[in-house]
Amino acid sequence: MENPADILNAQQNSIIDERVIQLSHIQDDYITQHPELQQILNDFITELLNHKPQDITTFAREYFSKSSPTPSLNPLALIGPSGVGKSTLIKALMNQFPGVFEFSISSTTRKPRGAEQNGVEYYFITKEEFKSKIEAGDFIEWAEVHENYYGTSKAAVEDIKSRGKICILDIDVQGAIKIYDANIEFNRVFVMPKTIKDLEDRLRGRGTDNDDTLRIRLRNAELEINTARSNPSVFPHFITNDDLDEAYKDLLRLIYRYYAHLKR
Numbered sequence: 001m002e003n004p005a006d007i008l009n010a011q012q013n014s015i016i017d018e019r020v021i022q023l024s025h026i027q028d029d030y031i032t033q034h035p036e037l038q039q040i041l042n043d044f045i046t047e048l049l050n051h052k053p054q055d056i057t058t059f060a061r062e063y064f065s066k067s068s069p070t071p072s073l074n075p076l077a078l079i080g081p082s083g084v085g086k087s088t089l090i091k092a093l094m095n096q097f098p099g100v101f102e103f104s105i106s107s108t109t110r111k112p113r114g115a116e117q118n119g120v121e122y123y124f125i126t127k128e129e130f131k132s133k134i135e136a137g138d139f140i141e142w143a144e145v146h147e148n149y150y151g152t153s154k155a156a157v158e159d160i161k162s163r164g165k166i167c168i169l170d171i172d173v174q175g176a177i178k179i180y181d182a183n184i185e186f187n188r189v190f191v192m193p194k195t196i197k198d199l200e201d202r203l204r205g206r207g208t209d210n211d212d213t214l215r216i217r218l219r220n221a222e223l224e225i226n227t228a229r230s231n232p233s234v235f236p237h238f239i240t241n242d243d244l245d246e247a248y249k250d251l252l253r254l255i256y257r258y259y260a261h262l263k264r
């Protein structure tokens with residue numbers, strides 16, 4: 001069959017070429033004038049990857065048919081080795097968005113450090129109390145870290161969501177895997193040190209560890225980083241906390257993707 005372009009004369013072909021170029025400029029201009037388009041597409045891809053539906057067409061139809069999407073209140077987890085700066089980043093986030101996020105206070109069997117208070121940084125409970133809560137199924141995740149137990153109470157997380165706030169979790173790799181395996185929807189950011197040596201300096205600077213606990217923390221840090229790197233579905237997003245301002249900017253970029261309703 002003859003190609004239609006062969007039937008047209010040279011002048012007609014050049015008019016068509018010009019029109020194609022014009023159209024492509026008009027489309028580029030339109031896209032440049034509407035940066036929200038990129039944001040909407042990014043949000044859609046994030047939502048798609050969070051759910052990974054088999055039927056993408058139906059998922060897309062439902063996603064775009066919601067006239068005003070309900071703001072996501074899925075918990076936000078900062079995950080990473082001890083001393084990497086999770087609490088520091090969480091504090092910065094809560095300062096920037098007062099009343100939006102609420103920290104879920106974990107329970108632990110470790111002893112309070114310095115001025116830490118029960119019900120503020122952690123609920124400090126005994127090993128016996130902790131074990132009976134595990135038996136009762138009170139935790140969405142719990143883990144034994146550095147010879148102590150840490151856990152996140154189901155009730156605490158649900159209570160924060162029921163009050164319209166985004167629950168922030170400061171958890172370790174084992175905890176994140178448990179929540180993921182329980183099919184609970186939550187956003188996950190893994191915070192990396194620049195190097196293990198940097199982490200060691202930071203932990204020494206914090207001054208809360210003796211040489212033995214420091215060694216355990218550093219060994220666990222390497223294990224956690226390796227586990228996170230080899231589980232991209234549980235740990236889809238990494239930020240590196242070298243320069244704090246840069247790390248915070250990287251965190252904010254993810255926050256605006258997860259919680260599109262938050263004002264920049």
Ligand SMILES: Nc1ncnc2c1ncn2[C@@H]1O[C@H](COP(=O)(O)OP(=O)(O)OP(=O)(O)O)[C@@H](O)[C@H]1O
Pocket residue numbers: 080081082083084085086087088089202203205206241242243244245247
């Ligand atoms: N980018 C940074 N540069 C230098 N120091 C930092 C940076 N981020 C955090 N720090 C410091 O590193 C120490 C550890 O930070 P932080 O307590 O926030 O870590 P964490 O991950 O919450 O630790 P843990 O899990 O043990 O509670 C603190 O003294 C903090 O001030």
